[in-house]
């Protein structure tokens with residue numbers, strides 16, 4: 001079984017390559033509200049670097065001064081000074097880490113907010129093409145990589161850079177001979193870091209790819225667990241999982257090996273560096289161009305100067321991965337919905353519930369039309385049933401009416417106004433769609449009816465549930481409206497979910513045009529009778545479009561429209577269509593025969 005790599009694809013169709021300065025600009029947009037705090041952090045960083053450089057010098061002062069002279073009183077101010085400097089160092093490190101973490105987290109909070117707002121305004125074309133796992137990965141893994149950058153890497157790079165520069169200057173100023181001896185292993189260390197940095201980047205991007213494959217595999221298998229179990233594929237998926245699991249381990253081991261070699265080499269070079277300083281410095285003391293205090297201070301300086309090099313090389317790998325995460329986020333933020341609300345919208349003065357499809361053409365992909373020149377007028381208050389073979393384009397037509405997608409040519413008018421001239425809010429207010437597979441959110445039945453609108457009363461819910469017949473199952477649930485639904489409404493049947501969605505539509509848009517997409521296809525025959533009664537009540541005086549597979553449910557419609565391959569091939573009343581003996585008659589007789597056999 002192939003691993004789903006959809007999560008890994010950069011398929012946002014954004015062709016531009018994003019420069020580091022663009023990404024820095026994007027991050028700055030979120031950091032800039034905290035610029036004065038950042039200035040404070042910088043001041044602290046400089047102070048910390050200064051104290052780091054000062055400490056070994058205080059040791060030198062103590063050894064070459066009071067200790068050599070046996071002056072205990074002279075040692076006290078230096079000792080106290082050292083203590084104060086160390087305490088200040090800890091306090092400042094704590095302060096800037098805390099401060100920066102807070103700034104970073106607030107900036108990322110705003111970024112997550114922006115990303116979320118951006119995603120929820122996307123159209124259905126976006127959601128049908130973009131795997132949910134990918135969106136979640138952007139909002140979690142990629143944001144996490146940026147957290148590392150904003151809260152740790154930036155501080156490390158700046159403080160390491162400043163400290164290193166400060167140390168080099170002070171060391172050269174104090175004793176250039178000892179300084180040059182201390183720097184002797186640095187070129188090897190820098191070369192080794194450059195070599196391993198390149199290796200680490202490759203290994204870590206491989207690791208991230210394997211990790212995403214692992215997550216994608218789990219996501220796919222758990223989502224499809226019903227099929228896995230129904231078809232006894234557990235053994236096969238276990239084998240596939242073994243492979244994915246092994247790849248994950250291997251990627252981990254490769255990454256660990258590289259870090260271990262690199263770490264060991266640096267340890268070795270540090271020790272060699274110390275030995276060189278000890279030998280060269282000892283020689284300097286004997287030759288009297290260095291003091292013992294100076295030697296001790298230089299041992300400390302040498303150790304201190306290796307740290308920033310290690311930090312810098314480590315952080316560059318982090319920064320690299322944060323920037324590629326930032327690029328993925330930036331690309332996602334650049335995707336604009338194809339279905340947009342016009343800047344100037346029109347309001348409908350008198351909403352008469354009429355609908356006109358005027359020569360409408362549409363295809364999900366260019367050059368492959370699904371809806372081909374549909375002309376259909378629905379008079380105010382009419383009930384139109386749309387029927388046709390599977391894949392005929394019935395649901396697509398309804399999606400166009402709700403502007404899930406924009407038509408390629410033609411017009412759709414609601415109450416005489418082109419739906420593209422309406423605001424989204426008005427359009428959703430005028431047209432209520434009960435989809436094929438209504439989704440239920442985590443929460444109670446009441447939450448799902450209210451849809452987070454707390455001012456909807458229990459009486460309103462009960463009345464809508466009664467009209468739509470949803471009360472027949474709600475009243476049987478333990479706790480009724482307080483019954484907790486499982487994720488996606490897993491503890492309701494599909495028919496019950498459709499009834500709930502119908503009640504929801506009645507509550508939220510009581511005077512809208514009602515579009516039922518096979519809303520009764522999963523309801524048992526007994527319930528269907530109730531639903532028919534309920535429908536008569538619900539649809540009284542309303543314009544409605546009903547897509548149905550069960551032809552028995554649409555017999556009473558004012559007009560039945562038969563679709564085939566994106567076109568209307570027949571229309572008329574039930575009796576007229578039967579008399580025509582065309583496609584509808586065929587469908588009807590076939591279904592009638594099937595029902596007789598069942």
Ligand SMILES: Nc1ncnc2c1ncn2[C@@H]1O[C@H](COP(=O)(O)OP(=O)(O)OP(=O)(O)O)[C@@H](O)[C@H]1O
Pocket residue numbers: 128364365370388389390391392393394395396397
């Ligand atoms: N998001 C999409 N992207 C590309 N093609 C799509 C998409 N949704 C549907 N289609 C295609 O459009 C055609 C019409 O689909 P539609 O869902 O409108 O049919 P339908 O008549 O409602 O079928 P059914 O009765 O089975 O629900 C089908 O061939 C389908 O494969």
